[in-house]
Amino acid sequence: MDYAKTKEYLKSLCGIGSKPGLERIRKLLELMGNPQDKLKFIHIAGTNGKGSVTEMISSSLNVAGYRCGAFFSPYVNDVRECFKISGKKITQSKTAAAFSYVKKFADVIAKDGDAPTEYEIITAAALHLFQLSGCDIVCMEACMGGKLDVTNISNSTLVSVITQIEIDHTKFLGDSIAEITEHKCGILRENGICVSSPNQPSDACDTILKECNKHSCKLIIPDTDDDSLIVLPIAPFKQFSYKNIEFDLSMIGSHQINNALTAVETLFALRNLGFNIPDSAISQGVSSAVLAARVERISKKPLVLLDSAHNHSGIKALCDVIDELGCKNARVIIGMLADKEYEKCIALLAARSQKIYAVTPKNPRALPAEELAAVASQLGCDTSSFITLEGAFDAAVKEIKKDDTLIICGSFYVSMILRDKSINYFSGGLF
Numbered sequence: 001m002d003y004a005k006t007k008e009y010l011k012s013l014c015g016i017g018s019k020p021g022l023e024r025i026r027k028l029l030e031l032m033g034n035p036q037d038k039l040k041f042i043h044i045a046g047t048n049g050k051g052s053v054t055e056m057i058s059s060s061l062n063v064a065g066y067r068c069g070a071f072f073s074p075y076v077n078d079v080r081e082c083f084k085i086s087g088k089k090i091t092q093s094k095t096a097a098a099f100s101y102v103k104k105f106a107d108v109i110a111k112d113g114d115a116p117t118e119y120e121i122i123t124a125a126a127l128h129l130f131q132l133s134g135c136d137i138v139c140m141e142a143c144m145g146g147k148l149d150v151t152n153i154s155n156s157t158l159v160s161v162i163t164q165i166e167i168d169h170t171k172f173l174g175d176s177i178a179e180i181t182e183h184k185c186g187i188l189r190e191n192g193i194c195v196s197s198p199n200q201p202s203d204a205c206d207t208i209l210k211e212c213n214k215h216s217c218k219l220i221i222p223d224t225d226d227d228s229l230i231v232l233p234i235a236p237f238k239q240f241s242y243k244n245i246e247f248d249l250s251m252i253g254s255h256q257i258n259n260a261l262t263a264v265e266t267l268f269a270l271r272n273l274g275f276n277i278p279d280s281a282i283s284q285g286v287s288s289a290v291l292a293a294r295v296e297r298i299s300k301k302p303l304v305l306l307d308s309a310h311n312h313s314g315i316k317a318l319c320d321v322i323d324e325l326g327c328k329n330a331r332v333i334i335g336m337l338a339d340k341e342y343e344k345c346i347a348l349l350a351a352r353s354q355k356i357y358a359v360t361p362k363n364p365r366a367l368p369a370e371e372l373a374a375v376a377s378q379l380g381c382d383t384s385s386f387i388t389l390e391g392a393f394d395a396a397v398k399e400i401k402k403d404d405t406l407i408i409c410g411s412f413y414v415s416m417i418l419r420d421k422s423i424n425y426f427s428g429g430l431f
Contacts, residue, residue: 046163060285147186
């Protein structure tokens with residue numbers, strides 16, 4: 001297959017949907033010669049911050065001279081958003097070749113009536129690419145959950161990382177923090193190492209400790225005492241030192257400090273396992289890490305922020321950034337999925353918004369824009385709903401003024417789809 005046919009192939013798999021379980025991915029990888037057994041992994045699960053932590057760790061390992069593979073979830077515009085090697089996107093030709101290779105084995109399994117899902121195919125292709133490229137180590141972001149997540153296939157996980165836990169994906173993971181955390185802790189390995197994000201909910205802390213004890217895992221939690229962590233009181237609170245290493249994060253917002261601390265302790269754990277990772281590589285790698293649509297600033301005048309925040313805790317972190325930056329007259333383009341706590345999210349944003357432009361994300365689980373707009377209107381916020389994302393964007397930029405703030409959020413399927421349009425529109429500045 002060439003790259004165009006690869007995209008058609010992946011599109012044809014979308015109808016299969018999500019099928020929890022590891023039987024298909026293990027069968028597929030076995031036919032491929034088990035590429036995962038030739039790799040070493042850092043496995044990252046959690047509700048929020050997985051992508052940021054994955055990027056910070058892999059960036060630091062690259063600076064330290066290791067050939068690091070990184071796997072991200074989900075993708076929106078291009079499947080190549082899912083994987084990088086040494087910080088670089090894979091070429092279209094290599095990507096197409098990898099999927100062509102995996103498809104041969106997937107077709108064999110499909111004949112038995114239990115075809116692999118899209119993300120099982122993507123995960124297998126990523127592992128093939130990482131193994132083929134001779135990666136020294138791979139940072140693997142879980143797609144959803146942990147225990148039955150498609151990425152949970154490694155027998156050589158060096159460190160398991162649990163980022164911030166919140167209520168999310170309740171249909172698959174359970175209704176409580178404890179149930180969700182137990183699923184996430186499914187990535188733990190016997191006698192392994194677990195690094196947990198600081199400031200977890202109490203039920204998450206209790207469950208992580210219980211699961212670590214069950215698997216005889218060493219639990220590491222970043223030290224947020226004043227002696228270890230010093231945060232400079234300069235908005236948006238991204239300059240800090242931790243255990244005598246200085247950081248100036250490229251990712252905006254105080255919530256990114258917790259992500260950075262989680263990444264740093266993971267790197268310390270790797271160093272204790274024999275990896276040569278100097279303090280300078282940790283500082284440079286964590287500080288320089290950037291990810292699209294993670295409170296990403298597109299423009300200064302007007303201030304334009306893109307964020308993939310899609311649940312209550314993510315939206316709260318975004319609102320904290322809005323407050324930290326002293327944003328005025330915020331105009332918010334937002335679309336959400338119906339299985340999220342959208343009423344709570346809209347309540348937070350409505351209190352900070354001059355106007356909300358509601359859209360329907362391009363996803364089968366999307367909440368209709370009219371329902372989102374109705375919630376915002378009931379809160380007394382000026383609101384309009386739009387049939388297309390592009391229509392909402394055009395309406396917002398037509399009304400924006402120099403000192404206004406434009407925020408695009410609520411889902412990867414909104415922020416990432418409007419990302420290129422935003423960059424192109426604001427690239428020359430409006431004022």
